[in-house]
Amino acid sequence: MSVSARATLRARTPDIYLRTGFCGPDGKIRPELRDAEAVAVTTQMTAAQLSPQEMAFTWEAIRAWLPRQQGVAPERLATALAAAFATVAGMIRQSNNQGLIDWCRACAAFVTTEADIEAFVEHMRAVLRLYALIAALPPPVAQPLPVPSVPALSE
Amino acid sequence: MGGISADKRDWVRTMLGVNFAVASEPGSAGATGRRLSPADQAHYDDLLAAAAPAARALLAKGLAADHSLAELTGFAARIAGKDAAWLDDTLNLAGPATGSGAAQRWGEGSGVSPRDAVLAELDPLLALALRDAAPPPGRRPRAGLAGSLDQIAGTTGLRYDDRRIGTDASLEDCITVLANANGAPVPVMVGTRYVVVTGSDPGPPRSYTIHDPWSGETVARSERQFRAGALGLPGGGDRLDAFAAPTEVAP
Numbered sequence: 001m002s003v004s005a006r007a008t009l010r011a012r013t014p015d016i017y018l019r020t021g022f023c024g025p026d027g028k029i030r031p032e033l034r035d036a037e038a039v040a041v042t043t044q045m046t047a048a049q050l051s052p053q054e055m056a057f058t059w060e061a062i063r064a065w066l067p068r069q070q071g072v073a074p075e076r077l078a079t080a081l082a083a084a085f086a087t088v089a090g091m092i093r094q095s096n097n098q099g100l101i102d103w104c105r106a107c108a109a110f111v112t113t114e115a116d117i118e119a120f121v122e123h124m125r126a127v128l129r130l131y132a133l134i135a136a137l138p139p140p141v142a143q144p145l146p147v148p149s150v151p152a153l154s155e
Numbered sequence: 156m157g158g159i160s161a162d163k164r165d166w167v168r169t170m171l172g173v174n175f176a177v178a179s180e181p182g183s184a185g186a187t188g189r190r191l192s193p194a195d196q197a198h199y200d201d202l203l204a205a206a207a208p209a210a211r212a213l214l215a216k217g218l219a220a221d222h223s224l225a226e227l228t229g230f231a232a233r234i235a236g237k238d239a240a241w242l243d244d245t246l247n248l249a250g251p252a253t254g255s256g257a258a259q260r261w262g263e264g265s266g267v268s269p270r271d272a273v274l275a276e277l278d279p280l281l282a283l284a285l286r287d288a289a290p291p292p293g294r295r296p297r298a299g300l301a302g303s304l305d306q307i308a309g310t311t312g313l314r315y316d317d318r319r320i321g322t323d324a325s326l327e328d329c330i331t332v333l334a335n336a337n338g339a340p341v342p343v344m345v346g347t348r349y350v351v352v353t354g355s356d357p358g359p360p361r362s363y364t365i366h367d368p369w370s371g372e373t374v375a376r377s378e379r380q381f382r383a384g385a386l387g388l389p390g391g392g393d394r395l396d397a398f399a400a401p402t403e404v405a406p
Contacts, residue, residue: 006371034338035354039366039373049256056269056310091249091276130340132310134368136303140348
């Protein structure tokens, strides 16, 4: 991969990077969903002003609700997402972050199988780990200013 | 949001297919999805009849969460006489918010993991039990980046250990960590800032993806460039000075 600038990463939404689906030919999550594409999503969530903790609550709520849903995979995930958003909104006493809702729903549109659901949960975990870690990093240390050379005083 | 009442019942009703407004009426435990014996149904109805309106929905939630009638009886006794504000403050483990936007956090320092906070939202008896639990013995916070990352270990599922290259680790140690990170992000210090190695490609030649959150740029660099101290990051910096080695922690 060459240099990917912030604007490029922000434009890399699920409708672009999920065109080839969640899973590779081996039926497992495509590796880039845990790496480069997760980085792109963190850039988008930063722009959406998402709290890492809200993302953590939402990921956990999705995992809590998924086993309680029945039906085919797309329906199961859609219902679990709706329940998870409602759960988190109740917890945080405010509306869910719209950027997170939009991203989750955009991902869900590409889910067709149970393996896709597992891959989505794994992809979201990769995003969450990275997003929380980046938010916890200390800011860069300021470079010390160069000491100006003082010309010797001439007598 | 005002207390436990209508809005929370509404979301539960909508999302679960359980109408807690109905389930908290006598004779309607079946609305929670539970089938009770006639004796248990009568017992449950007695609990509901004795409870305040705000507490009835919580009892129905507890029933839906598969608690026994004995457990619900104990819970009803604990919350008897408490007003809606007390119930909300006590049973919502996310706690009040601080900050705004991307910096917003709930329940800072409460020691409750995001997983427990979510499960407690779905089960008021669990919420009360977690509130009652003794706080874990105080441990002196670790210094450095590892100490900061300990604060989010419940979210990341990772614990980190700080290593400074040339002092308590070698460059080869760092490369070994990067090659075996298994998807865990690894913060590395390059010059004056931390950037994050987010993944690797075994190649050959093996390469790593580096994200610089300060410049917003992502690049790939080969293992050879790491060894040569020739990273040439767009935001500046050529060689690694330190890193934080990740370890998976049990959930």
